[in-house]
Amino acid sequence: MEKVLFTKEEFEKIEAPFLSNFELSLETTDIHGKNVAHACGKNCHPEFCKIVRKSPAGLKRCQQDRLRSMKMAFETGQPYITICHAGIVLACVPAMDKDKPLGGIFFGKCLWNSPDEMLIEDIDKRLKGIRINRNKLRSSIEKLPILPGRKIHEAAEFLFVLLYESTGLDPYVIQWRRQRSQQQSEISELIKEHKERTGAGQYPLDAEKQLMEKVKIGDRTGAKEVLNMILASIMLRDPGNISVLKARMLELLSILGRSAVEGGVDINFMLEKNLDYINRVLQIDNQQDLCVWLTNALNDFIELVYSIQDKKRVSQIKPAIDFIKSHFNEQITLEDVAHNSHLSVSRLSHIFKEQTGLTIVDYITKERIEYAKELLISTNKNCTEICFDAGYNNQSYFTRTFKEVSGVTPRQFREMNRR
Numbered sequence: 001m002e003k004v005l006f007t008k009e010e011f012e013k014i015e016a017p018f019l020s021n022f023e024l025s026l027e028t029t030d031i032h033g034k035n036v037a038h039a040c041g042k043n044c045h046p047e048f049c050k051i052v053r054k055s056p057a058g059l060k061r062c063q064q065d066r067l068r069s070m071k072m073a074f075e076t077g078q079p080y081i082t083i084c085h086a087g088i089v090l091a092c093v094p095a096m097d098k099d100k101p102l103g104g105i106f107f108g109k110c111l112w113n114s115p116d117e118m119l120i121e122d123i124d125k126r127l128k129g130i131r132i133n134r135n136k137l138r139s140s141i142e143k144l145p146i147l148p149g150r151k152i153h154e155a156a157e158f159l160f161v162l163l164y165e166s167t168g169l170d171p172y173v174i175q176w177r178r179q180r181s182q183q184q185s186e187i188s189e190l191i192k193e194h195k196e197r198t199g200a201g202q203y204p205l206d207a208e209k210q211l212m213e214k215v216k217i218g219d220r221t222g223a224k225e226v227l228n229m230i231l232a233s234i235m236l237r238d239p240g241n242i243s244v245l246k247a248r249m250l251e252l253l254s255i256l257g258r259s260a261v262e263g264g265v266d267i268n269f270m271l272e273k274n275l276d277y278i279n280r281v282l283q284i285d286n287q288q289d290l291c292v293w294l295t296n297a298l299n300d301f302i303e304l305v306y307s308i309q310d311k312k313r314v315s316q317i318k319p320a321i322d323f324i325k326s327h328f329n330e331q332i333t334l335e336d337v338a339h340n341s342h343l344s345v346s347r348l349s350h351i352f353k354e355q356t357g358l359t360i361v362d363y364i365t366k367e368r369i370e371y372a373k374e375l376l377i378s379t380n381k382n383c384t385e386i387c388f389d390a391g392y393n394n395q396s397y398f399t400r401t402f403k404e405v406s407g408v409t410p411r412q413f414r415e416m417n418r419r
Contacts, residue, residue, distance in 0.1 A: 005030065005095055005103045006167045011039040013166040014105070014159070022155045024145065027106040028095075031070065033063040036103065046109050048140040051132050052086050058130045061085040070094060070104040077178040079156035081108070087123040088144060091152060093159045097169045105163060108152065110145040180292040183228065187291065190232035207233075208255055215259035220302050227252075227298055231291050242287060249281050249294055260301045264308035273300075316343065317352050320360070328367040329391035334360055368392070369405045376414040383410045 005028060015026050025041035035044075045053065052058040065084045073080040073094035084090040089108040096102060111119070120138060127137070147155075164171040207230050214223035234248050257274045261267050277297055284290050320341040324332070337360055338345040352360050372390040375381055384395050392398040402410050 005036055005039060006169070008038040010167045014162045015041055018107075018155070018159055018162060021158060022107075022147075022151070024107045024110065024147075024155065026159075028103060029063075029066050029070070029106065030103045031101055033066040033070070039105075044106075044109075046140070046144060048086070048088065048137065048144055049109055051137050051140055052127065052130065055130045055132055058086075058127070058132065061130075065090060066092070066104065066106065069106070070101070073104060074101045076181050077174040078181065079153075079160055081152055081156060085126060087119070087126045089147070089152060091156050093156060093163055094174060095163060095167075095169060096171065096174050102169070105159060107155065107159065110147050110152075111141075112147070112149055112152075114146055115141050115144070179295070180288050183292050183295060184288055186228050187232045187235065190229055191236050208252075211252075212255060212259040212262070215256060215298070215301055215305060216263040220299065223298055223302060224295060227295060231294070235287065242285065242290075245287050245290055246281055246284075249290055250278060252294060253277050253281070253297065256298060256301045260304050263305035265301075265304045270304075316341070317348070317355055320348060320352060321363075324360075324364055324367060328364050329371065329389060331391070331393070332364070364391075365401060365405065369402055372398075372402060372410065373406070373413065376410055377417050386410065 011026075011028065018024070018026060019041070025043040026039075027041070027044035028036040028039035030036055049062070053062055062085070065082075069080050069082060069090060069092035072082075073092045074096065077094070079091060079093045081089065081091045089110050089112060090106060091108040092104045092106050094101070094104055113119075120141060123137070123141065124134070163169070207226050211223060211226045211230065214226055230252065234245060253274055257270050261270050280293065281290070284293060320337050320343075323337055323340040327336075334345050334349070338348045341348050343351070349360060352358070352363070356363060358366065368390045372386050375386045375389060376383075379386075381389070383399070387393075387395045387398040390398070392401075399409055402408075402413070406413055408416065
């Protein structure tokens with residue numbers, strides 16, 4: 001039994017935000033290029049398309065367009081945008097569940113630019129042999145929406161995310177293919193550059209050192225660029241040799257693992273992870289998947305380094321937080337907090353803001369105001385007493401700060417929370 005693409009309710013969850021953002025209706029087809037009735041918008045076929053589809057020949061060409069677009073979208077794992085047989089823009093977002101193609105969601109049915117006589121002549125030529133009312137067709141062209149290319153691409157990416165967020169479909173394979181396609185394009189460009197500079201090319205040993213440094217500091221973008229340069233060099237030297245590529249992958253895994261360990265990751269954990277990676281490398285049988293898989297492994301290594309570095313930073317600010325919680329109602333300075341954390345003021349300030357999202361002064365203020373709130377609710381002390389108990393020595397400043405943080409004055413806060 002063929003899997004249902006998605007329900008009417010799921011389609012409505014996709015269509016509403018898409019219409020709101022781009023004012024373009026959606027058309028869903030199955031893998032045979034036929035419309036799925038419950039998953040097509042009311043205006044999925046503008047007047048121009050209705051005129052073309054009235055002809056059996058025109059309808060057949062429209063279905064063939066959908067099949068071609070879906071084929072390209074399935075193969076590349078990303079939205080496919082083209083000019084349809086009738087001369088207007090057609091965009092397809094592929095719908096898949098794991099490795100099973102289910103159909104496509106189409107939108108567009110628009111023009112890149114305002115219609116002129118040249119465009120109308122082009123449409124006439126494209127529709128040669130299809131029996132339609134040419135006068136009505138020309139009139140309908142003027143009613144087509146006009147969207148620049150950038151907006152169409154933006155809509156395609158938006159719809160791709162909507163599709164997989166709103167349904168139970170698994171986009172893993174599509175994302176993998178998209179990543180593989182993008183990476184192979186980048187590697188091809190690097191291979192071309194290598195050929196122009198060095199002919200056959202030499203293996204960039206210095207790049208391995210660069211890669212290690214990028215991993216150790218958690219530079220994901222820089223590490224990926226260096227890795228692609230290394231992969232391009234390997235493919236240039238041994239094109240199509242999967243065994244050589246696998247051997248080099250294992251060497252690179254070792255380098256990445258060592259970098260992660262130097263970045264703070266536990267050696268025993270890293271050895272276990274590397275063993276799992278090696279087993280996976282041996283199961284892959286094509287260079288495109290090997291390359292994209294290694295990039296994903298690189299991301300894993302960097303995430304591990306980030307995690308370790310974050311733990312280190314948290315441990316560095318813990319003494320500061322403990323000191324503030326114990327002394328916030330005293331007249332403490334940034335130098336006091338830094339001294340008790342064994343860090344310079346500038347270093348502590350940087351790490352503290354990075355980890356908590358607050359400056360040290362804001363954090364002290366937060367602790368003081370929270371304590372003041374507790375006293376306002378649980379005691380009968382007046383606002384002046386609470387001001388000094390919370391670490392302030394000026395009541396007007398305390399009141400102003402309290403209102404900035406809480407939105408109300410201390411007196412109003414007490415009245416609101418004692419009712």
